[in-house]
Amino acid sequence: MNMKKRGKKAQVTIFIIIGIIIVALAVLIYMFYPKIKSSLGLGIESPNAYIETCIKEEIQTAVDTLSPQGGSINPEFYTLYEDTKIEYLCYTEEFYKTCVMQQPMLKSNIESEIEKEIKQEAEDCFDGLKKSYEGKGYTVNLKKGGMFVELLPKRIATTFNYSMTFKKGEESESYERFRVVLNNNLYELISIANSILNWEARYGDAETTTYMNYYHDLKVEKKLQSEGTTVYILTDRNTGNKFQFASRSVAWPPGYGETAG
Secondary structure, three states: OHHHHHHHHHHHHHHHHHHHHHHHHHHHHHHHHHHHHHHOOOOOOOHHHHHHHHHHHHHHHHHHHHHHHOOOOOOOOEEEEOOEEEEEEEEOOOEOOOOEEOOOOHHHHHHHHHHHHHHHHHHHHHHHHHHHHHOOOOEEEEEOOOEEEEEEOOEEEEEEOOEEEEEEOOEEEEEOOEEEEEEOOHHHHHHHHHHHHHHHHHHOOOOHHHHHHHOOOEEEEEEEOHHHEEEEEEEEOOOOOEEEEEEEOOEOOOOHHHHHO
């Protein structure tokens, strides 16, 4: 009798385990069916994922280019520091005078610089997306609109107001806009740069240790150059992200120190 009871208990246990497995499989199929369907060519893969993969590297390259150059892709008014053209963000050519802001709307200017730099690549990405799905038998209607880049806390968001409709047989799916987000703290570095620039414009100098005492993950370097130019280097110690810019404020004439002494 004991053996029979044990056998029945074992059977019940097996049935319970099988039941759990069936329920788990049902849940997994329910959760991942849309992805499975897409991979089998029965549905539409995420066009937004396509655009993100296509354009994200271009956005990163634009940020990596302008960040060490004072926020400009091609600096026009700059000082040369270690073979890098660094834009003057505050400048006066006079001696003893405080500088004048050169980019009072620094954040907006950087957003515009990124937009211009990625514009052609974005066009190519959407054309590539259209051709990709046409090659899969879809009829694609693409309407190109504008785009805008936003520097936000700890991220850079790029929104494309492009609408696309995909049709294949009875299937139809529409997208009104696309958004790509890049994890980057350029927003925070720009905010600190603006604070330093305000000190430069008001007093002709900025105390960098104050910022490092308050922001422990921040490294602020002040490199004094010839003719009164100062290069500021802001570095995030965790990510290595960097923003550099130049200022010329309350400069002294050559030989002033020797004469005064």
